[in-house]
Amino acid sequence: MKKRTTMAILGIMSIFYPIITGCASGTSDGAKLFTSERCIYCHTFKGQGAKVGPELTDVTKRRSDDWIRDQIRNPKLHNPHPGMPGHEYLSSKEINAIIQFLKS
Secondary structure, three states: OHHHHHHHHHHHHHHHHHHHHOOOHHHHHHHHHHHHOOHHHOOEEOOEEOOOOOOOOOHHHHOOHHHHHHHHHOHHHOOOOOOOOOOOOOOHHHHHHHHHHHHO
């Protein structure tokens, strides 16, 4: 079972490697966080990832930075029963890096 899980994670990571390495240096931290915080396991971004949560490719055109920041930190502010966990432990710098990545 562990081998299968490891292979699945490696497969997902190989899909996102070109996205992460192809980003401008200003967004690379956000791309790394997008992966390490497991956003890709639920969200699709630029055609890659899972389709459990909302597509995030154009989220910065639909939502303000403050809304996205609140959603990342505490999704219960927008929905009393979110499927997404809160990431209140992330620093403002880390959340801003994710937002910049989503704008890329």
